[in-house]
Amino acid sequence: MKEITYNSIFILLFLIIFGCKKENNKQDISGKMENVHTSDYGITPKGDSIKKYTLTNKNGMKIEVINFGGIITSLTAPDRNGKYEDVVLGFTKPEGYFEGNPYYFGALIGRYGNRIANAKFSLEGKTFEIDKNDGPNSLHGGKEGFHTRFWNIEVVKDAKFPTLKLSYTSADGEEGYPGKLTTTVFYTLTDDNALEISYEAETDKPTVVNLTQHSYFNLSGNFTKTITDHELQINADHFLPVNETLIPTGEQKAVKGTPFDFTVSKSIGKEINADDDQLKKGKGYDHNWILNGKGLRSIAKVYHPETGRIMEVFTDEPGVQFYSGNFLDGKFDTKTGGKNEFRTGFCLETQHFPDSPNQSSFPSTELKPGQKYQSKTIYKFSVKK
Known part of the structure; x- marks a missing residue:
């Protein structure tokens, strides 16, 4: 009996110790994985499978990302009553994204965010002709830019917060751009309700790079409502006037005394219909603001009075394109019912300046072999009670 008792005790202790270790390991692994769900x-x-990755933080905020275009299909944020609602525009069905996505809803943009005049540029004495997909110009990397490509996505298991690593290699000559470009983007959802986006890129030949993210926001959570009641502040004393095809003229104009002055917060709709040549050319706001300061800093803040939602934008980029959804035309259903009508979403696309490869006075977007392109942007959400 003693032998059986001792053996039983030994076995019991073994099972308890082993079980605890196993359970602890399970918790360690699941603790890092349960906040990222794949479906x-x-x-x-063409028969290619699209995967969706859902990131959830400790507060219940969620971001949904697909491997096609690195697209953010959903992003929730709390209102002043603690209610989380989706605040980014998008399609109701997957087909909307891979059958054109004319608005670039939620997509990663490359190789070159924004416009390049006449769809060409010169680099080290050689002229490169790129895809002409916006009148005479090239827009957002061409018709088959990064927003149409499948990105390899990995869950970063040892990250402090839910994080995705997206990677894509663009072949030499893709859409007319020189050099094989290897791009890596990290999406991180922090516990203070911030989406952090980190960009990296390397090339084997001199090329130009300007990466950004093209989510449209509507902080009301109702995508049939216009965004003209949102209050916007941009930390910029100058902006870039454009010509008839929305290419910067080269002038860096002071915002003071113009409808482009957002140095003090005001509603987007306050002066959007002013008798102003630049507003007429853009059909509203569709311009690059020259941001004050350098390094990672707060560059813009948007407040929606009805819901209390606030979105603050941080970046280390020199510019931001504020676009007031002037080309949304009601052709597609929204995720909350109704249509994506005129000015029902806005973009704050952090970037280098449009047409920089053709304008020597702008910050350079050239990337050479041995160099690493690095950039970071944060969209942080909070509420005003």
Whole structure:
């Protein structure tokens, strides 16, 4: 009996100790994985499978990302009553994204965010002709830019917060751009309700790079409402006037005394219909602001009075494109019912300046072999009671 008792005790202790270790390991692994969920999203006409990754922080905030275009299909944020609602525009069905996505909803943009005049530029004495997909110009990397590509996505298991690593290698000559460009983007959802986006890129030949994210925001959570009641502040004393095809003229104009002055917060709609040549050319705001300061700093803040939602933008980029959704035309259904009508979403696209490869007075977007392109942008959400 003693032998059985001792053996039983030994076995019991072994099971308890082993079970605890196993349970602890399970908790360690699941603790890093349970806040990232992977699911099937859709199938393209070519038969390619689209995966969706859902990141959730400790507060219940969620971001949904698909491997097609690195697109953010949903992002929730709390209102002053603690209610989380989706605040980014997007399609109701997967087909909307892979059958054109004319608005670039939620997409990663490259190789070159914004416009390049006449769809060409010169680099080290050689002229490169790139895809002409916006009248005479090239827009957002061309018709088959990064927003149409499949990105490899990995869950970063040892990250402090839910993090995705997205990578894509653009072949030499893709859409006319020189050099094989290897791009890595990290999406991180922190516990203070911030989406951090970190960009990296390397090339094997001299090229130009300007990466950004093209989410449209509507902090009301109702995508049929216009964004003209949102209050916006931009930390910029100058902006870039544009010509008839929205290419910067080269002038760096002071915002003071113009409808482009957002140095003090005001509603987007306050002066959007003013009798102003630049507003007429853009059909509203669709311009690059020259940001004050350098390094990672707060560059813009948006407040929605009705819901109390606030979105603050931080970046280390020299510019931001504020776009007031002037080309949304009601052709597509929203995720909350109704249509994506005129000015029902806005973008704050952090960037180097449009057409920089053709304008020597602008900050350079050239990337050479041996160099690493690095940039960071943060969209942080909070509420005003």
